[in-house]
Amino acid sequence: MLQGVESWLRAAATRVHEAAPSLTALDQAIGDGDHGINLDRGFGAIVAMLDERPSPEDGTRDAAATADLLRQAGKTLISKVGGASGPLYGTAFLRGAGAVAGDHPSAAAAFVAALEAATGGIAALGKSAEGEKTMLDALFPAARAARASLDGGGDLAAVTGAARDAAGAGAEATIPMLATKGRASYLGERSIGHQDPGATSAALLLAVVAEVAGAAAADASGATA
Amino acid sequence: MLQGVESWLRAAATRVHEAAPSLTALDQAIGDGDHGINLDRGFGAIVAMLDERPSPEDGTRDAAATADLLRQAGKTLISKVGGASGPLYGTAFLRGAGAVAGDHPSAAAAFVAALEAATGGIAALGKSAEGEKTMLDALFPAARAARASLDGGGDLAAVTGAARDAAGAGAEATIPMLATKGRASYLGERSIGHQDPGATSAALLLAVVAEVAGAAAADASGATA
């Protein structure tokens, strides 16, 4: 898994950088215009961390190494991002790290466990739930869809694909919502009609997971073909 | 003369009010954007003064009454206008008052004497001369032209008409000048290419003199016709 997670983080950094202006524009509409800037700074710092980080010691279990990487990424986000999204995404990564450290029958199962833990961690820290027009409106549906796909026998590509689709739909579904958490809540009725920036970035991160998992699957099938 | 001067002041107030935006616009280009506002405030105050002022006592000499009116107008300008133009125009009126108080063979002669005194008063107070891109570039040529017209036998209409024409030309001639006095001097070379607001207002005031004098002449000729 370690390789996959590292690929994901690097790819996510690139995609966050590209999407930063549009994320910031969403935040200008109902927040304070820094969400893209914040995440770009955070993922940039993750890449720097990856570049400097020594490879895990020989013999480290993959799950432990993966958890360690996610934990470092979470700490990096907490130290570099600030704002609401820094602690929230940072905590999500820390919780995800805790989840992947355990025993899982497959990478797909580990992914679902991590996504669920991450989502729950955000909700707990943010004292927030689905339907409040936050990143949780992408993450909760994604976690449910991923679990359903896994339960139906889906492999990593299928499970991450399900998460991606549900997160994308969830992010779009924030448009008509009235915000009750985060800065958008200050706007009252005027928050309606805009897509939540955090839900959008969450959907983006999950799209990159699916992309990386899909590419890995293609590689693997290419290799066995 | 009293009647003529009062008519002039009232007509000037109307015309200054109409021209205030364009005078201010000229001052925005090379000054601080208040010349029209300043003069409008001053002439508005003159009209208020005229409305409240008791008529001169019976038997007052016309020249004395006219001088008194001009003196009050000058004081009003000094008390209400501020800026550079307040003391300068105010002093001009005070000097004009002094000049008309004396004995003059005709209204035309009194006008020329007043214009010369006013112009000299501004130059003395402002420590300025012709060619520095100020109101003096309208007033000195006007005073010379008026004197020439009077020497050539011109009546009040002719004399004031000559002053008006020369002042208008003088104001236009400020466009290519480099300012060395007033705020425009701070712009250095950049003052070139703009018409001086004070020269423009001076030309306007003289245009109104000519208008009022011309109308009076027409009335008079109508009456004798």
Next chain:
Amino acid sequence: MAANAPSHSMKKLINNVDDLVPESLAGLQAAHPDLVRIDAANNVVIRKDAPRQGKVGLISGGGSGHEPMHGGYVGLGMLDAACAGNVFTSPVPDQMEAATRAVDGGKGVLHIVKNYTGDVLNFEMAAELVAGEIEVKSVVTNDDVAVQDSLYTAGRRGVGVTVLLEKIVGARAEAGASLDEVAATAEKVNGQGRSMGLALTSCIVPAAGTPTFQIGDDEVEVGIGIHGEPGRRREKLRPVDEMAEWLVTPIVQDLGLKAGDSVLAFVNGMGGTPLIELYTAFNSVNKILGGQGIKIGRSLVGNYITSLEMAGFSVTLLRLDDELTKLWDAPVHTPALRWGV
């Protein structure tokens, strides 16, 4: 584009966008070497003589762009340290941890936090980082009456009262009060103060490079916070007497002020509004309060908690009693507020 439409792209006195916060802090230190020092690794402004043994430490912090808040309030009788985040972005826990450690004089540290999700979460994490080592209490300001208070939402924003609280609580700490006492005064000030603001223009977050919102020539945003965001509603520009009513009335109602009550009246500029207008707005506020028999016991007029170069103003009223008046009058010596010394 109208002939004389001014620029809408970014025009600021900066070098690189990324260097703005550290360079501005360096300037603060260069201008006030007698008052503050900078922890440049953490973008923390620290009182020159911190930590002061036997004195409760006071720290605050938040996104940058609100200057002089908070760095301008570090000094005698006010804050011991201020953490500067990126523009409009709460600082990170490491910064608050560094600040807390730098100012602890053995009597504990009060965290003064404005009620925004990011600020609250980052300060909470910082408190956890020093838990067991330094006693930390927090007060969360939430004085913005434009937002309805509710347990089920993010709640009200912390705005103008934060400045008054830092001054008043700073005096209490300077006088040697315990952490509990200092925290109690902080809660009292937060409970007795309310604010509301409006914007005439938006502002440009440097890293974004464009105005946060668009607004017509004759429009104002009413019920704004301090992050350049649009407000609760948009109105047509009106005479300041009327606009001041929009802000004062909800505050007076929320505080339940009555004839005979005395308040500290604080008219604050959002950064781009000059003093000639702020004093005119103060005149409006004075007329409104006077008409209701509410006495202005103390006042503050100026740009004290800002949103970059935004034009607009906010009104904060703090119900005064003898204790708060005395603490307000106590000596303060910081880059932005100074008296009695």
Next chain:
Amino acid sequence: MAANAPSHSMKKLINNVDDLVPESLAGLQAAHPDLVRIDAANNVVIRKDAPRQGKVGLISGGGSGHEPMHGGYVGLGMLDAACAGNVFTSPVPDQMEAATRAVDGGKGVLHIVKNYTGDVLNFEMAAELVAGEIEVKSVVTNDDVAVQDSLYTAGRRGVGVTVLLEKIVGARAEAGASLDEVAATAEKVNGQGRSMGLALTSCIVPAAGTPTFQIGDDEVEVGIGIHGEPGRRREKLRPVDEMAEWLVTPIVQDLGLKAGDSVLAFVNGMGGTPLIELYTAFNSVNKILGGQGIKIGRSLVGNYITSLEMAGFSVTLLRLDDELTKLWDAPVHTPALRWGV
């Protein structure tokens, strides 16, 4: 018009344009009843306890729109009265006459005049109105190095040094010096200080209703005064380090400052520039002076002499010696500057 171009028409916190100055003064009085009173008939701000017997009276004045100058500098250790003209229009002689009479404590009155034709003429006329009754001396500040000094022109403008002069000379008068001594210190300050400024935007004179000049998104006006006017030349917007060089270098040259000299460095905002940028600009100035071995002995950073809501800044350097440093440090208590009391 670009989608998010902000307004270019007038958006201000005012009621009627004609009431702006008196209402703003009324607000100043309402906010600082302990410091000042207003002669509303003359738009003069007067020190609460004026006239002070045995103290030289200090008055200044000028057009409005430069707040806090001059009304914000009335109080202990600074001005005894300030005359407020209409926006950017010198006050009239009647105002200065009223102010002179209100503050005369038997020791004479110093008129502090900025070198603009209108200001000089109106103050001169006022002095004539009290001639024989009250001894009046004048100092005319002319510190703007953007303009070349010459006997044959209007000369240099009085800008930032005026603020420093009012503070320093105020301390001298407060200490009981004679009119001649006070005037001599005023001349000394004017002789040892120089300024230069630049604008990022224009401003709107309320009665005019439109910006005084038009300027591109990437342009600045260099060598401006304080009346919203364009400067000596137009340049492209550059990093603040470089723009600060444009201002500091001519001042250093004009004053002949050398390594080892000590100055008061004053970075002033034009009204619409927030403190985060002004401290960044101060950082630039500090680096430039430090590079030349010139020491910043004292500093002042903020919006102290402004052009309405114009964005931009000016730099003033005043060569310090022990006398001026002591007078600068002496107590002052006015709405805008306060220390030592």
